[in-house]
Amino acid sequence: MNLQGDRRLRRRRIVNRLAEGSATVAALLAVLVLGIVVWSIAKRGAGELSWGFLTKDLPLFGQPGGGIAPLLVGSALLVGIATAIALPVAVLIAVFLEEFASPRVGAAIQLCVDLLNGLPSIIIGVFVFGLLVYGHPQNGWAGSVGLSIVMLPLVTRATQEVLRLVPTSQREGALALGASRWRTVLGITLPSAAGGILTGTVLAVARAVGETAPLLFATSIFGRTIEWNPGHALPNLPVQIFIWSESDLPEDHARAWASALVLLIFVLVTSLTARLVLARTRRRMG
Amino acid sequence: MSQGVTMPPMRPVDVAVRQETESQTHETVFDIQGLQAGYGSNVAIKGVDLEIYRNVITAVIGPSGCGKSTFIRCLNRMNDEVPSFRHEGTILYHGVDLYGDGVEPVEVRRRIGMVFQKANPFPKTIYDNVAWAPRVLGLKKDLDERVEKALQSAALWDEVKDRLKRSALSLSGGQQQRLCIARAIAIEPEVLLLDEPASALDPIATQRIEELMQSLKQDYTIVIVTHNMQQAARVADRTAFFSIDSDEDGRYGVLVEYDETPKIFTAPSDRRTEDYVTGRFG
Numbered sequence: 326m327n328l329q330g331d332r333r334l335r336r337r338r339i340v341n342r343l344a345e346g347s348a349t350v351a352a353l354l355a356v357l358v359l360g361i362v363v364w365s366i367a368k369r370g371a372g373e374l375s376w377g378f379l380t381k382d383l384p385l386f387g388q389p390g391g392g393i394a395p396l397l398v399g400s401a402l403l404v405g406i407a408t409a410i411a412l413p414v415a416v417l418i419a420v421f422l423e424e425f426a427s428p429r430v431g432a433a434i435q436l437c438v439d440l441l442n443g444l445p446s447i448i449i450g451v452f453v454f455g456l457l458v459y460g461h462p463q464n465g466w467a468g469s470v471g472l473s474i475v476m477l478p479l480v481t482r483a484t485q486e487v488l489r490l491v492p493t494s495q496r497e498g499a500l501a502l503g504a505s506r507w508r509t510v511l512g513i514t515l516p517s518a519a520g521g522i523l524t525g526t527v528l529a530v531a532r533a534v535g536e537t538a539p540l541l542f543a544t545s546i547f548g549r550t551i552e553w554n555p556g557h558a559l560p561n562l563p564v565q566i567f568i569w570s571e572s573d574l575p576e577d578h579a580r581a582w583a584s585a586l587v588l589l590i591f592v593l594v595t596s597l598t599a600r601l602v603l604a605r606t607r608r609r610m611g
Numbered sequence: 612m613s614q615g616v617t618m619p620p621m622r623p624v625d626v627a628v629r630q631e632t633e634s635q636t637h638e639t640v641f642d643i644q645g646l647q648a649g650y651g652s653n654v655a656i657k658g659v660d661l662e663i664y665r666n667v668i669t670a671v672i673g674p675s676g677c678g679k680s681t682f683i684r685c686l687n688r689m690n691d692e693v694p695s696f697r698h699e700g701t702i703l704y705h706g707v708d709l710y711g712d713g714v715e716p717v718e719v720r721r722r723i724g725m726v727f728q729k730a731n732p733f734p735k736t737i738y739d740n741v742a743w744a745p746r747v748l749g750l751k752k753d754l755d756e757r758v759e760k761a762l763q764s765a766a767l768w769d770e771v772k773d774r775l776k777r778s779a780l781s782l783s784g785g786q787q788q789r790l791c792i793a794r795a796i797a798i799e800p801e802v803l804l805l806d807e808p809a810s811a812l813d814p815i816a817t818q819r820i821e822e823l824m825q826s827l828k829q830d831y832t833i834v835i836v837t838h839n840m841q842q843a844a845r846v847a848d849r850t851a852f853f854s855i856d857s858d859e860d861g862r863y864g865v866l867v868e869y870d871e872t873p874k875i876f877t878a879p880s881d882r883r884t885e886d887y888v889t890g891r892f893g
Contacts, residue, residue: 494731502744503721
């Protein structure tokens, strides 16, 4: 008996190896791209990083020194307000989709949430400008509304996922005690899902903090000191990185790299932690 | 509830009164007439006529797929949670149509408690598991006593009284199931529906649940679904035997025989019952 295979089998084996090989290379490419991005930003940005850089006001034009404290405060405010807007709405949407909606209505709203997720951020920027900024001075509220639109579908999705992990037996247990649907959601389902909702929110924060387009028209003309009032334009990292990178001055480029590195570290650390916690939650909930 | 029909008041204070006045005669709690139920186009049970009496343990036995669970879940409208659920016929609860206009499933379930096959304590403390429903229903007065009483009735108090603030998930399977019973009786329903409550438990835990049922019978009307005939023979006063029938509609469960438990097990009037209880099929 000949078990070595004929010519055709050898050809099939080669095709198989080629396909497997190119898929592996493509996968490695993803790692490589991330690696190059992190490495090049770290290499160019690390030199500028210092305690002073993190704690000082923005530099005067053309002057050396200065820091990014106002950008950190502003970005934190913008994302904080955006979270306060997006989180409750997103959780309610997810609760509606998973616990209340009829299949048909649910599918329609799910589609809208998915479309919202794919909305180009510049369109969100223009929308917010037209709705909240045009005719007024720039302000942080408008920027936060823009970021909350970015976060909304992300938090909705994450919440839906964990709600699905809550066992039906828990809901039945509560309903069998004469609790209404809403009390069941509030008292049993949501508390079980809280960890997952929190990590989903952190992931959305990591995504929103780097969004530039929704802020461009809303909060891009700001002072060089820390601004706490969202009624004014708030200094923020992504827009300032853009402004510095457009500058002619080499020291501004260095600041742009260093700020980019700060942003990158924040995003990487928060997303990684959130993902680890999420993986643990999933395992625990089965 | 509309149409002027009212269910009898079942507030906590009534339980004692009920015991004194009505322990002699067994009045009808459920009067089920021509019940057909199913999901989508599948018929799970057909033509079920049955009366369930107060302070009596009624067992529902039968082979897998005979619609025992579907039947018991009709009695507290748990099937409403399945979107494709359909039913015909009537279930009168103290003369009120359970599926009538204006009847609130939430109100039905508050009076007709249910314990499930797999213990499903909430991921909360032992205390909060029992206290959750009273809190939701606004029975916040003397909550500690209420919790203690429920745990005592469920024969769990002595085992957990020193660790009420510990997670309910730290309990053993049998303890968890008794906690679920305590949780159900904390709101003092009139009826307890038990859907194979001991099928996932070891013999000793099962025995404890069965003893518990005997003591709960004083205060509650109990309906238990079980695939375990010996269990039905041990605990039930009356037994309903369901079997599977089939016609052009497909396979569905039917009520074959319903009588005093000793009669079902020693002198059944239907051949199918005899075959089942003697172990010839099922």
